[in-house]
Amino acid sequence: MALPQQHRLKGRRVFDRLYRQGRRFQGPGLLLRVLAAEPSLLPPGTPLSGTPSTPPTASPWRCGIVVSSKVSKLAVRRNRLRRLFHDQLLRDPPAPSHPLWLLITLKPGCLERGEAQLLGECTHLLRQAGLLLDPGGQGGEQARDQ
Numbered sequence: 001m002a003l004p005q006q007h008r009l010k011g012r013r014v015f016d017r018l019y020r021q022g023r024r025f026q027g028p029g030l031l032l033r034v035l036a037a038e039p040s041l042l043p044p045g046t047p048l049s050g051t052p053s054t055p056p057t058a059s060p061w062r063c064g065i066v067v068s069s070k071v072s073k074l075a076v077r078r079n080r081l082r083r084l085f086h087d088q089l090l091r092d093p094p095a096p097s098h099p100l101w102l103l104i105t106l107k108p109g110c111l112e113r114g115e116a117q118l119l120g121e122c123t124h125l126l127r128q129a130g131l132l133l134d135p136g137g138q139g140g141e142q143a144r145d146q
Helices: 012-021 075-091 115-128 140-145
Strands: 023-026 030-036 061-067 100-106
Touching: 012 030, 012 061, 012 100, 023 115, 030 115, 061 075, 075 115
Parallel strands: 061 100
Antiparallel strands: 023 030, 030 100
8 A cells, every 4th residue: 555645755856955965774674764845845736634634744654665676677566565555654654753754775785685574674764763652661762852
């Protein structure tokens, strides 16, 4: 299942800004970049949130998943990985204290790791960035602010 429009990261300027200024969290198979949201960089016509029946509000997070052809030459595999991470983000969404943009980049060779390992690494990196609660109930970003 794909991410809803309100959580999708779109636009060349947005990705360029994330690549240049995003805070990096690195694992063996993934790279997570995090940056405070700047809605002015989103392409025109990008919905902020909601549906036609609900008023638009700023989404707490938007995410892009980058899977290059160096990861797999087969588009079917790349799209499957992308859907896998979309499902993970919808099942266990990040809970930032302010609107953030996330960019998850899969590294070449990550297919050698199992899907469960990749999803576990993603969860670990989101916790490291302070966007998910630790199993003990402690949140990275929330715990640091107290």
